[in-house]
Amino acid sequence: MLSKDDLDNLGTGKRYYLFIFLLIGLILLSVVYSVSIGQVSIPFAQSKEIVLHALTNGTLGSLEKVQNDSFINIILQVRMPRVIYALLIGIGLSLCGTVMQAVVQNPLADPYILGISSGASLGATFAILVGFGSGAYLVQMGVAFGAFAGAMLTSIAVLLLSSIGGKATSVKLVLSGVVIGALCGSFSSLVIYFANNAEGIKTVTFWSMGSLASSSWDRTPIMAVVVLLGAALFLFQHRILNTMLLGDESAVTLGINLSAYRKFYMMVVALVTGTMVAYSGMIGFVGLVVPHITRGIFGTDHKRLMPGTLLLGALFMIWADILSRTIIHNVELPIGIITSVIGSPLFIYMIVKRGYNFGG
Structure with missing residues (x-):
């Protein structure tokens, strides 16, 4: 016979997988809707056929149902x-x-708050306004490298600053991140102020507000590899992440060196962040709000929290992009503005509600 606790756990497990499948379904529907809207409106049913045909290599979806051949190019090459x-x-x-x-x-x-994004933005700003070569490929690689280098150097600076005067604590890490982030922001402004490059300054505006306008198939593989490898790594690090919430004293009894894991994790986060900033600029509040929402739904166990967070984050960004393109007719707002407008009230609500206890 199953006990009441066993039945509760079984029910919770079913609800978890139901919610995961629901998120996946919503993402698929949102993807089809997203590629349907724009200056050229494409019927949802035809967009679905094109997307299915592309994702399944022709196994599903029929292009014969598409009324206009230009719809195929618009969806597959642009949207x-x-x-x-x-x-x-x-x-x-x-x-x-x-x-x-x-x-x-x-x-x-x-x-964003720990200054890694600001460091990546400083590196990208320097690369744009100073330049890394005349060829388009070299320029693009220079921007990506600059963002990555800025993120890595900022992470190292935060770790070193928080370790001064003793062991690094969570409070010291956050304060160090705020200080380093502000410093990077100041240097970015200084570089922009002395740069005699109107086009470069216009391009730098991209980094400060975030945008997906530069998206293309040529630029997708690098970001896909970095982000997906990072996600695959941390999906299997739930035991260490759970231990970090318990603190260093508990970790010692379990034989886990959290200090080494912290440094390794921050370097991986810097790599992922630097890559994203290189291609999309600074987009705030997503990494702050989405984990909180997911933690309120799935709890604090990272084994369940991480998959839910990744899916909810993907869904959130798809709809933030949809809003950035449609909220004002024929005007595309920077997506960083949309995420901040949505994220700020949500975070304020969570603070006011006080029904949320981090780590437990």
Whole structure:
């Protein structure tokens, strides 16, 4: 006979998988809807056929049902790369936010607040305005490298600063991140101020507000590899992440060196963050709010929390992109503005409600 606790756990498990399948279904529907809207409106049913045909290599979906051949090019060459970008950015930001909150045991932690995004933006700004070569490929690689280097150096600086005067604590990590982030922001402004490059300054505006307008199939593989490998890594790190919430004393009794894992995790987060900032600019609040929402639904166990967070983050970014393109007719708002407008009230609501207890 199953006990009441066993029945409760069974029910919880069923609800968890039901919610996961629901999120996957919503993502698929949102993807089709996203590629249907734009200056050229494409019927939802035809968009579905095109997307299914592309995803299954022709096994599902019939292009014969598509009334206009131009719809195929519009969806596959223009809109699908943007949706893939939104999926990857949502997964990456949510992943980094969840990991950083566990690493520093602080619900306010994410790459944006800890200064990693600001460091990546400084590196990208320097690459754009100073230049890394005349060829298009070299310029693009220079921007990506600059963002990555800025994120890595910022992470190292935060770790070193928080370790001064003793062992690094969660409070010292957050304060160090705020200080380093502000410093990187100041240097970015200084570089922009002295740059005599109107086009470069216009391009730098992209980094400060975030955008998916530069999405293309050529630029997708690098970000896909980095984000998906990072996600695959942390999906199997739930035991360590759970231990981090318990604190260093509990970790010692379990024989786990959290200090080494913290440094390794921050380097991986810096790599993922630097890559995302290189291709989409600074997009705030996603890594802060989405993990909180998911934690309120699935609990604090990272074995269940991480998959739910990645899926919810992807769904959140798809709809943030949809709103950025449709909220004002014939005007595309920077997606960073949309995520902040949505994320700020949600976070304020969670603070006011006080029904949420981080880590338990």
